[in-house]
Amino acid sequence: xxxxxxxxxxxxxxxxxxxxxxxDIDLDVPRGIVQAIIGPNGSGKTTLLNxxxxxxxxxxxxxxxxxxxIFRLKPHRIARLGLxxxxxxxxxxxxxxVIENVKVAAACHTPTSLFNIVTSNAxxxxxxxxxxxNAREALEIVGLAGRANDHAKQLPYAQQRLLxxxxxxxxxxxxxxxxxxxxxxxxxxxxxxxxxxxxxxxSGITILLVEHNVRLVMGISDHVTVLDFGKKxxxxxxxxxxxNPLVIEAYLGRRHRHA
Amino acid sequence: xxxxxxxxLSAAVALAVPVVAHDGYIIQLLxxxxxxxxxxxxxxxxxxxxxxxxxxxAAFYGLGAYTTAIATKAGLPxxxxxxxxxxxxVVASLMLGLPTMRLRTYYLAMTTIxxxxxxxxxxxxxxxxxxxxxxxRAIPGVSVFGFGPQGQVQHYYLLIATLGLAILIASRIRHxxxxxxxxxxxxxxxxxxxxxxxTIRTKLLAFMIGAVYAGLAGCLYASSIRFIxxxxxxxxxxxxxxxxxxxxxxxxxxxxxxxxxxxTILPEALRFLGQWYLVLYGLGVIAVIVVAPGGLxxxxxxxxxxxxxxG
Numbered sequence: 001x002x003x004x005x006x007x008x009x010x011x012x013x014x015x016x017x018x019x020x021x022x023x024d025i026d027l028d029v030p031r032g033i034v035q036a037i038i039g040p041n042g043s044g045k046t047t048l049l050n051x052x053x054x055x056x057x058x059x060x061x062x063x064x065x066x067x068x069x070i071f072r073l074k075p076h077r078i079a080r081l082g083l084x085x086x087x088x089x090x091x092x093x094x095x096x097x098v099i100e101n102v103k104v105a106a107a108c109h110t111p112t113s114l115f116n117i118v119t120s121n122a123x124x125x126x127x128x129x130x131x132x133x134n135a136r137e138a139l140e141i142v143g144l145a146g147r148a149n150d151h152a153k154q155l156p157y158a159q160q161r162l163l164x165x166x167x168x169x170x171x172x173x174x175x176x177x178x179x180x181x182x183x184x185x186x187x188x189x190x191x192x193x194x195x196x197x198x199x200x201x202x203s204g205i206t207i208l209l210v211e212h213n214v215r216l217v218m219g220i221s222d223h224v225t226v227l228d229f230g231k232k233x234x235x236x237x238x239x240x241x242x243x244n245p246l247v248i249e250a251y252l253g254r255r256h257r258h259a
Numbered sequence: 260x261x262x263x264x265x266x267x268l269s270a271a272v273a274l275a276v277p278v279v280a281h282d283g284y285i286i287q288l289l290x291x292x293x294x295x296x297x298x299x300x301x302x303x304x305x306x307x308x309x310x311x312x313x314x315x316x317a318a319f320y321g322l323g324a325y326t327t328a329i330a331t332k333a334g335l336p337x338x339x340x341x342x343x344x345x346x347x348x349v350v351a352s353l354m355l356g357l358p359t360m361r362l363r364t365y366y367l368a369m370t371t372i373x374x375x376x377x378x379x380x381x382x383x384x385x386x387x388x389x390x391x392x393x394x395x396r397a398i399p400g401v402s403v404f405g406f407g408p409q410g411q412v413q414h415y416y417l418l419i420a421t422l423g424l425a426i427l428i429a430s431r432i433r434h435x436x437x438x439x440x441x442x443x444x445x446x447x448x449x450x451x452x453x454x455x456x457x458t459i460r461t462k463l464l465a466f467m468i469g470a471v472y473a474g475l476a477g478c479l480y481a482s483s484i485r486f487i488x489x490x491x492x493x494x495x496x497x498x499x500x501x502x503x504x505x506x507x508x509x510x511x512x513x514x515x516x517x518x519x520x521x522x523t524i525l526p527e528a529l530r531f532l533g534q535w536y537l538v539l540y541g542l543g544v545i546a547v548i549v550v551a552p553g554g555l556x557x558x559x560x561x562x563x564x565x566x567x568x569x570g
Contacts, residue, residue: 055449075452084453091450093443095510104443107436108455114464117435118428124435131436171455 004067006031006175006206007052012061014047014230021047022058023230029175029223034197034207036217036238039227040250045210046088048227049177052208053085054078066174080108082174086164086181088210092152099148101167102135108171138170142196158189165196175206182216194220218242226250265513273419277412286411290483292523293418294476297425299503299519300512301472304429306501307510308438309465310445314497315355315371318378319348319470321492323477325382325389328487331399338403341478348474352467360462375497382489394488401482414483421479422516425472429512432468441465442510506547508554517555 007029014022022044029035037045050056052063054075063071070078084105093101110131116124139145142162147155155163161181168176178197182190197220201207211217217224218238226234226241228250234241241247277286302316323344331340359370382389389395401407401417408414432438440461443451448458481487490496499522507518525543529536551558 053453055453074457075449076455076457079453079455087450091447093446093450095442095446096439100439101443103436104439104451104456105454107439110436112436112440114437114468117431117437120431128435167450167454 003031005029006066007208008064009052010062012048012051012058012063014044014051014056014058021230022051025061025227025230025232027225027232029206029208031174031206032201032204033222034201034209034220035223035225036209036211036221037225037227038211038214038217041212042229043227044230045227046179047230049085049179049208049210053083053177055085079105079171079173082172083177084168084171084173084175085177086161086168086179088179088183090157090160090164092155092160092163092167094151094153096152097148098144098150098152098155098163099132099135099139101152101163102138102170103131105167106131106134106138106170134172135166135170138166141169141199142166143192158185161185162193162196169200169205173205175208176200178207178209180210180212182211182213190216270423274416277415283411286415287484288524288527289520290411290415290418291480292520293415293422294480294483295500295503295523296422296516296519297476297479298473299500299507299515300425300429301469301476302500302504303510303512303515304432304441304465304469304472305462306469307504307515308433308441308445309462311360311462311466312365312368312501313371313466313469314368314494314501315374316469316473316500317492317494317497318371318375319352319473320477320480320496320500321378321382321487321489322348322351323474324481324487324492325395325477326474327478328395328398328481329388331482332395332397337399337401337407337482340482341475344474344478345471348470348477349467352470353463356463356466360459360466372494372497375494379489379493382492390488392489394486395481396486398481398485398487400485401479408483418479418483421475426512426516433512437461437464502544504554506544506554508551508556511554511556513559514554514556521555 005028007027009025009027012022012025012027013020025048027048037048039045047056051058054070054073057072061071062069065078065081065083068081070081093104096104110127136145136148139148142165144159144162144166147159152160152163165178165181182193185193194216197207209217209221221238224236224238224241225232226247233250234244234247276289280286298316298320302313305311305313326344326347327340330343331337335343355370355374359367362370383392408417440451440456443454443456444458444461451458503518503522504515506522507516508514526536526540529539532539547555
């Protein structure tokens with residue numbers, strides 16, 4: 001059985017002035033796997049995530065998420081089509097508490113009716129109750145349920161990262177993009193994160209992971225795409241990619257010399 | 260909830276005020292303070308929560324007041340005036356908001372300053388209808404099928420009830436999908452978008468709801484004070500409304516009310532100082548911003564936090 005990939009990108013190109021940050025990238029992500037995008041600094045990993053999520057549109061190309069063309073669609077429309085993401089630099093809502101942060105995304109598929117809100121009628125209370133349940137579930141998954149009522153900015157750094165994942169999960173995504181989720185985490189926190197990612201995969205969510213730390217991703221990824229200077233230079237199972245001379249030269253080689 | 264005792268106490272004080280203060284002048288001042296509080300609550304949606312700087316709030320206040328004054332003086336039954344005022348400010352806020360909500364913060368500030376100036380110039384120069392700089396007098400009072408408040412004290416209770424309703428609705432919006440979306444938009448527009456929030460629509464709604472608050476307050480201003488002039492809705496007033504929001508506490512419902520009441524009463528209370536009043540007023544505002552950058556409302560939560568840490 002050949003089901004369509006959940007993400008199918010063709011010829012994605014992004015220029016910043018004279019710099020070609022993404023050069024004609026093709027990317028297929030099959031459903032239900034963990035796929036990693038790796039590459040040295042400045043290779044275009046985050047630019048690719050931004051193009052996929054609509055945060056910063058590609059200049060050319062075609063991007064289909066679950067069969068829907070999303071090229072140049074507003075990010076909130078892409079989110080409602082089932083794509084959620086986290087950020088490399090944390091972007092939590094500082095003026096909301098922990099559970100409210102998650103509720104913002106949990107309301108992703110709830111239409112807002114000013115009339116219902118103002119009259120606080122039965123329908124409004126029911127939809128708030130549903131949002132609350134979804135948000136608590138998402139907090140439970142990342143282990144933040146106990147901090148639901150704390151101020152979001154009072155959370156320690158690693159937990160703010162988990163909060164972003166909970167927020168992304170609350171919109172019930174088909175695909176989850178994680179941009180360097182382990183950045184700034186210690187070994188224990190990274191291990192917990194890996195376990196969480198594995199659990200999400202087994203619940204059927206496709207995960208596309210950008211990571212700088214190669215060793216971290218090799219264990220959990222089913223498929224690895226390697227970027228260098230905005231070009232895709234290799235793709236395949238982690239073990240194949242690790243042996244690829246181009247990858248070793250572009251990325252692993254340089255790292256080994258430093259290490 | 261912890262805030263219930265404070266809420267009940269404030270309500271009791273608000274209801275008891277006319278019993279203690281018989282002075283018509285004080286009641287009149289309080290009536291204006293309450294109207295300002297409603298307008299600042301409206302400003303809080305777009306500026307305090309959605310994070311968009313809006314200097315057009317005084318103009319919406321004025322549009323509501325002039326619509327009501329002109330319509331009721333022309334013989335329209337009062338009951339229709341609030342609806343007409345709302346229609347006018349909704350149309351105006353849509354026309355202004357649709358193109359500008361895509362702009363970033365500072366451009367919006369500039370656009371709304373321009374809008375305020377256009378409204379003021381219209382009021383000043385369309386003399387046969389608006390009375391020009393001398394304003395409009397003898398505006399018919401509030402009257403619903405022949406019943407209406409008589410005297411300042413009854414107006415006070417009408418306005419307090421309206422403020423209560425305005426607070427209730429603001430609080431419901433704050434704890435709904437819409438309120439959270441507004442604050443998310445302020446904190447990180449891109450993270451809000453990626454969480455499925457249509458940030459342009461959210462900003463536009465915040466702007467429109469704020470305009471409706473101002474429009475209704477303007478309608479009540481015209482029919483309870485019975486006299487309006489362009490000065491009450493000028494650019495200076497727009498800056499004053501923004502100051503009330505900042506001093507009271509951006510994003511805090513209680514802060515809006517405290518800021519509006521304090522900055523309406525303070526200039527009158529300090530009148531005996533003559534020209535020194537402005538110096539003291541300016542220093543006071545600076546002091547609040549330095550001591551409590553989150554406004555007067557944040558002083559309460561700050562002391563709570565200290566007590567929690569100490570205990």
